[in-house]
Amino acid sequence: MNRGFESIIDRLAREFWRAAHVREQQHAQMQARSLAEVRAVDQAQRALDAAPAADAAARERAQVARHQAEAAAQGAQAKLAVARLERLLADGLARDLRIPPADLRASSTPTALDTRHLPKILPKPEWETFAPEKPGRLALAMPGASGRYEQAVAKARSEFVHAEREHEASKIRRAQGSMILQIAQQKATEAARAESARHNAAVADFEGALLRGEAAAITGYARIVLSRSPYPEAFAQTLAAHYVEHHKLLAIGYDVPTLDAAVPVVFDYHYHPAQGLVQGVPASEAVRAKVYANALRQIVLRSLHELFSVDPLHQVNAVVFNVYASDGDARVCLASVHATRADFTALRLAEGDPEVHLAALGARVSACPEALQAVAPVAGVDMTTVVTDADVAVDRRFNLMTLSDKDFTQVMFHLLRSHGFEGPPLLPGEQAGMLTCRAWDPHPIFGGDVVVHVYREMHNGARLEIAAARTMLAEMQKIGAARGMLMTTGVFDDGVEEFARDRRIELLAGHHLVFLLKENAGVDASVIVPEALATTAAPF
Template sequence: MGRRSGFEGFVRAAARSAAAAERESQRSIRANQTQMRQLERQAVRQQRISAAQEKEAHKLEKTMYLEDRHSEVADLNTELSNRVSELQDILPHTLCHDDRISFDSLRHTTPFPSFQPPPNLAPGLTPQKRLVPPPKGIQKLIPGAAKRHALRIEDAERENEATILKFNAQEAKKRAEFQKVRADYDAEKLAFDDKTARHNSEIDAFEASYFAKDTDAIIAYNEMVLTRSEYPAEGFQQLFRLAYAPDSSELVVEYDMPDVSVVPVVSEYRYIKTRDEIDSKARKPAEIKQRYQDIIASIALRTLHELFEADQANALRLVTFNGMLDTHDPASGREVRIPVVSVRATKDEFLTLNLERVDKVLCLRNLGAQVSSRPDELQAIKPIVEFDMIDRRFIDQGDALSGLESRPNLIELTPNEFEVLVANLFSKMGLDTKLTRSSRDGGVDAIAFDTRPVLGGKVVIQAKRYRDTVGVSAVRDLYGTMLNEGANKGILVCTSRYGPDAYNFSKDKPIELIDGGGLLFLLREHTGTEARITV
């Protein structure tokens, strides 16, 4: 019984031990499994973190890319807005500036720099002599002390003499170099002062000539005024030529206008996210036309304003502005030069305008300007005054280069021939023109009838083959004849030009004044006649 109990105890102990081992093994397995699951969870968590970080980085990169694209669009729209603002500011820009040129500002007043001696050439200090002290005390009692002292004195004297010789040689070299530097400075200062004096003398002469209203000085001064005018850099070449007629105090400006390409064809830039593209919205053709007309009018008014405001010598009673467009005809491909605006204004009248508030195109038309209604389509107008009628130099050059001697000179025609020419011209222009007898015309050279309904009527035409400026009396005579004839309109044609009083008198009346330049233009346009006017 006892053995059985012991055996059973052993079996139970073994069973407990085996069970414990099994439990430990299971715990180990479970621990390993738990650890594996933890590692798996950590790996999954890390993968998720990495994925989230990658996604966030990608999202951030995409956000930054979109911001860059939007910034690019903003920059394009800012640049576009600035360009449009520059074009709108062409006239207002000049109204806040004094366009008069100060002659003092043209003179050279900066003095030549004062002479500064080079520090290395400054005089040196004389070197101190080396002294040999005499023997003292017991040194005197040493045999040969006096002799040795005398030798040391001789050595010191030789050394001192060599030092002085070297110092003097160095000082002499510095003095020579100093004299050369000073001589070079004096020569440069003399040349500078001479150049300054000549320049200032030229400015003095220029100023005196300008206020004496010398033609060349008037032209040079006004060239400076227009050259100093600040325009947008892109598309504005600021090319022009000037002519001055001293008898009528008239300045004629022929100005090269920018073409329609200065108006941006894009009105706005936008970013299309779905296509990842920057898209542009086209400006409407009607807006391009309106803005271009505004630019043409702004340049004309700005030029008149600058010239009249800068007129210190009161040399300009009249200014005529012809805006020309150099381009190519898309129909023929040929280079063409066409007038798109022509305006003549008196100084007294123009300076009464409030240019800050005017409608530019309407203001020009109120001044009697010829303004192309479609400058963007190269629609030409008739210049009020042709430039070559004022500046005889260009006429002479044309004679030499283009064989103008083969063209009829209107001045050489007889009065009757000239009247016939004018009558033929208006017949070609569509009027029913009848010449009058010279003995019975009462100042009328031709009667013409405009057969158009409503707009038509009787027209009185007078032709003046004059060499000198036509005054207001001829215009008054024409107006009186119109009233006597019951005419709707009067036309005065001359081979020269008109004074300011003539234009002022005719301004509010149904009178058209055609000067020599306008006559040549009409003959060329309507009859194909290439004439000339050479006095």
């Protein structure tokens, strides 16, 4: 049964994974920085900086010492990465597996208005910085000096007026961009509140279903538990989960990286003075394969421990856990086990060898996982239900296509004003989804009346035909407008650009509007028609 909370829980699981992933990488970086070999690199660099420039021999010795320290540091970091793989099970056993209920819920705290990306206001020009230096009496007595000074003053006055105009225009751009930003912020806040309400209602439904032992809730919680478990950077932790209620059996399919992605190729580095290079010494394939196989066994035991240890999954009596790695487009099963709760809890995971523990559970483990040698799974797991970040991604951009007619009109009005246009507000045009106005461009040379037509196309792939450009040209000719601005949230049909090129018609398609909103208001926008709206009637 498809429950309404499934997509919310899947998204929550991936958010937990991203948070755990970031924390683990930060922890790994902190550990790396604390290594004595890494600290020695800074010491060697300071020694090199302190070496006298005139003492070439001392500087050469300091340079060699720094390169040797770099080689030692790289080797220590590689060994640290291997050590993290070797203690996967121990780290998992030490984790607190409890999930506070508040961690499952969303808050609708509005974010502060971020004005950092609004256009900057240009400094107010001062005449003193433009005015030419007035010549003295003697200089003015020279032939033509007075005329040249007057020309310099006139030129400076023109530049000053232009700077004043640019200053005022920058104030307008920022003010209008701020208005657009406030609309976007308001819509984002409204959307966040609605999303939080939906999220929390879904979580409440999920918690009730979990208490009743419903399959969708059991699999959702299993995803959350495993996704919260931090692993090294190469582990994307994509997984599939299924629950068979009448057997109380949880089946998990778990993706792991291949040998080359998970285990460093080089464990040791050396500096060769003759070549002046730090070179790595590749580890033997046998050593890397042993590290990889041991990591796989630990992942299986650690995951079983996490699933059997959390209280909300107490209904689960057995777990089938399959480990997969990708061989091109196909998945290869590298380990598979069917473990009952009683058999697993009898193990003393803190002691003994993971290989022995898995043997006690009757697990099937690949003899050569580094070569992706497959084993037959105890039971198949449908891996088509794997959830990735792309599956749960939420587009939180400011979508012009989901705005009300009023809000869309306001955004377009402020966008026009940010260009310096003046005039009446936008009004509905003759066609459905059309806004129009007769604006005024105050530019002293290129200004004049501007005919503005805006089309909001509520269909994906909409193309504005050449008839719209012909209609604009007719209106421009009728009122003697200096130019026209034809805007659409879609794209222009073939021939429109050629028609507009020599007729003083500026074209702005949907991607132009997205760019202008980012440029003038610092707003990440989109013009994507949601499926629910694509079949509805046109606005306005």
